Amino acid sequence: MPENRIRVSARGLVRRDDDLLVARETPPDGDTPFYYPLGGGVEFGEHSEDALHREFDEELGVSLSNVSHFETYEGVFASGGRRHHEVWRVYEADIVESWPYERDEFTGYEVEFDEEIACVWKSADAFGEGDETLYPEALVPDL
Template sequence: MYPRANTLGLIFKDNFILLEEQEGKHSKGIGYYYRPIGGTIELGEKSDETIIREFYEELGVEIVIKSYISCLENIFYIYENVGHEITQIYLVDFKDKDLYQNEYFIVSEKNKVTRAIWVAKEELLLGNKILYPNGLIDLLIEEF
């Protein structure tokens, strides 16, 4: 297996961050975990183009990129399987400001349907909710 290049968008509302809620196996066990909206960078596509495409494909919304934040390298294990992601992180906003009033968003990706919810930053910092990719908590502490 090879490293996967991907991109994630951080979108904030007050002290809340929009995160996709997933359930299943992850590197810390089994159960719920959270991840910003984003996905794999396609060959020939720039990461800023990817994040715009992913928000539209997964949530059906348009975003504006506010700024590039950082790159995280995440090497993780789920049981015996190793994963390796190189992730570009962007700060983004909804184009339509009314979307900030939504309590949640349906996330559609291929055959999978989940939801994205507003999660209090404090819950993540206290470890009450598991956030991926690894290193994102440190970035939230440093940057926000």
């Protein structure tokens, strides 16, 4: 991503009882994994809700229903030796297909980066109690 650019992303809060569907990522240094809601970047001229539908289709091959805006978060942070500025549009949503709810873990695919995405169901309490890290961190108290 070019320097001095604000990245806007659309993220989905998908729930299975008290669990959230999140992506798990381990930093390059092999440290403790962190988690974030699935979704991705909003393209110029694209509404964030449309981007959410597109991202879930591209990464998991699923459709969404009952999509509603949850909250918007903004953060400036350092990662990989660079400053980043992101705006996260977070939506609550349901996945139409049943298979993601039937599996505790599965793999998605990020075409743009040619990378697999580790998708897991995690208890929202694990983030609230500080046992696990969820980004954006401002989302945690709102869960």
